[in-house]
Amino acid sequence: MTLTQDTAPAGPSAAPGKLTDLFQLGLDAPICLTWELTYACNLSCVHCLSSSGRRDPRELSTAECKAVIDTLERMQVFYVNIGGGEPTVRPDFWELVDYATAHHVGVKFSTNGVKLDPAAAARLAASDYVDVQISLDGATADVNDAVRGPGSYATAMRAMQNLADAGFRGFKLSVVMTRQNIPQLDQFKAIADRFGAQLRLTRLRPSGRGADVWHDLHPLPEQQRILYDWLVAHGEQVLTGDSFFHLSAYGSALPGLNLCGAGRVVCLIDPVGDVYACPFAIHSEFLAGNVRDTGGFETVWKTSPLFASLRAPDTGGACRSCGFYDSCRGGCMAAKFFTGLPIDGPDPECVQGYGSTALAAVSEAAPKPSVDHSHRKVPVTIGRRRPPSKDCDENPLAGFTA
Amino acid sequence: MSTDGFDIDRPWQVDPRVSMRPEPFGALLYHFGTRRLSFLKNQRVLAVVRSLADHPSARAACAAAGVSEAELPAYVRALATLADSHMISERTVA
Numbered sequence: 001m002t003l004t005q006d007t008a009p010a011g012p013s014a015a016p017g018k019l020t021d022l023f024q025l026g027l028d029a030p031i032c033l034t035w036e037l038t039y040a041c042n043l044s045c046v047h048c049l050s051s052s053g054r055r056d057p058r059e060l061s062t063a064e065c066k067a068v069i070d071t072l073e074r075m076q077v078f079y080v081n082i083g084g085g086e087p088t089v090r091p092d093f094w095e096l097v098d099y100a101t102a103h104h105v106g107v108k109f110s111t112n113g114v115k116l117d118p119a120a121a122a123r124l125a126a127s128d129y130v131d132v133q134i135s136l137d138g139a140t141a142d143v144n145d146a147v148r149g150p151g152s153y154a155t156a157m158r159a160m161q162n163l164a165d166a167g168f169r170g171f172k173l174s175v176v177m178t179r180q181n182i183p184q185l186d187q188f189k190a191i192a193d194r195f196g197a198q199l200r201l202t203r204l205r206p207s208g209r210g211a212d213v214w215h216d217l218h219p220l221p222e223q224q225r226i227l228y229d230w231l232v233a234h235g236e237q238v239l240t241g242d243s244f245f246h247l248s249a250y251g252s253a254l255p256g257l258n259l260c261g262a263g264r265v266v267c268l269i270d271p272v273g274d275v276y277a278c279p280f281a282i283h284s285e286f287l288a289g290n291v292r293d294t295g296g297f298e299t300v301w302k303t304s305p306l307f308a309s310l311r312a313p314d315t316g317g318a319c320r321s322c323g324f325y326d327s328c329r330g331g332c333m334a335a336k337f338f339t340g341l342p343i344d345g346p347d348p349e350c351v352q353g354y355g356s357t358a359l360a361a362v363s364e365a366a367p368k369p370s371v372d373h374s375h376r377k378v379p380v381t382i383g384r385r386r387p388p389s390k391d392c393d394e395n396p397l398a399g400f401t402a
Numbered sequence: 403m404s405t406d407g408f409d410i411d412r413p414w415q416v417d418p419r420v421s422m423r424p425e426p427f428g429a430l431l432y433h434f435g436t437r438r439l440s441f442l443k444n445q446r447v448l449a450v451v452r453s454l455a456d457h458p459s460a461r462a463a464c465a466a467a468g469v470s471e472a473e474l475p476a477y478v479r480a481l482a483t484l485a486d487s488h489m490i491s492e493r494t495v496a
Contacts, residue, residue, distance in 0.1 A: 129434050
């Protein structure tokens with residue numbers, strides 16, 4: 001989940017309990033939520049969480065998106081993490097960003113940088129209420145492009161240069177940690193420093209197309225330890241989207257909430273309005289409803305039986321007897337689900353080794369994502385066009401010249 | 403906890419870039435500039451923070467919310483934490 005990467009809850013005394021305990025039972029409204037605006041993408045990253053590529057013809061219209069924003073304003077959701085697909089390829093992207101910020105809903109959006117020309121960068125630099133995350137999964141073109149596709153390193157670097165030139169300080173350089181790029185931690189930090197950006201490291205999830213490559217890309221056990229030590233050494237300078245709380249079982253907790261916020265304080269709205277418990281769980285098992293349903297998003301958030309069950313007190317399941325349960329809380333629900341592990345057992349990357357034992361015992365095939373918008377031909381087809389055979393097969397970058 | 407930079411006898415306000423959301427346990431605060439979340443753990447401290455801008459000093463806001471002398475140090479620490487994270491800022495009186 002991407003909740004409180006940059007949060008350090010602190011407050012007055014006389015507490016009724018720890019904040020995590022309050023969050024555990026859920027809030028009347030999310031603190032923030034992830035909103036994938038489109039499944040269309042110019043890239044075909046091998047680990048894409050949302051199996052993006054082609055636009056879905058049922059995508060929410062501009063008016064429907066604005067109605068969602070009205071709801072979020074009423075519920076006082078502080079901000080949305082906009083992603084995709086590549087959200088900036090929606091023709092109404094800037095209109096929606098402006099509408100959200102005008103309605104007191106902050107925006108943080110993730111992009112591969114394809115549309116961040118100097119004019120877009122200048123516009124972003126002028127707003128207090130919009131933050132940008134540039135995705136880059138290798139500190140060098142060879143490591144990055146092997147995952148994100150040819151040319152994607154150059155695109156991201158150009159976008160960051162544009163943001164830096166426009167005077168945007170503190171935008172985020174967002175990296176999914178893999179077996180291949182963990183040796184580059186210091187290089188990522190150097191790139192972020194060079195552009196005046198803040199480094200944000202997140203966990204590789206076996207979600208979407210990530211399920212197909214997870215076994216080859218996820219960090220090795222010794223690399224997890226390197227990553228943990230590096231994160232501890234850098235403290236709050238480096239953001240993590242709270243995504244490495246399973247590593248807290250190594251010792252002291254990492255900065256952040258160290259809690260799975262799925263359905264409790266965060267959730268996902270996908271491009272067709274489906275509401276899922278978290279961005280890493282696009283599967284019918286975690287589908288709570290749709291913003292087009294009667295009552296809209298607010299009713300889904302408040303009355304979904306799925307969300308009610310996620311807000312029930314944790315039993316801990318098989319992990320309860322482990323001495324580290326209070327640190328890691330059993331890890332990531334989505335990571336367990338998509339590797340075929342029981343939700344109430346250890347995380348597949350459990351640092352105590354219980355995950356690998358459990359993985360070895362998995363007999364049935366892991367569940368496949370229920371939704372797939374991948375380009376029909378992987379890998380990447382940047383700059384190449386073939387005639388669309390259907391509406392949703394239209395390249396989102398048709399007519400766009402870099 | 404440092405109380406440097408927080409003077410209870412000065413006028414304060416919730417920072418204009420902070421959004422505050424009431425919750426059953428108190429309130430959540432989000433600062434759009436620092437992009438940090440914080441929270442108020444009870445209704446009394448919420449009443450104090452909410453009314454800061456209506457009083458000539460933070461001390462007056464505490465008194466109006468019924469904070470006793472004995473309780474005051476805890477509220478000073480709480481407000482200092484909020485000042486430290488820029489959730490509240492000193493008001494310039496014209």
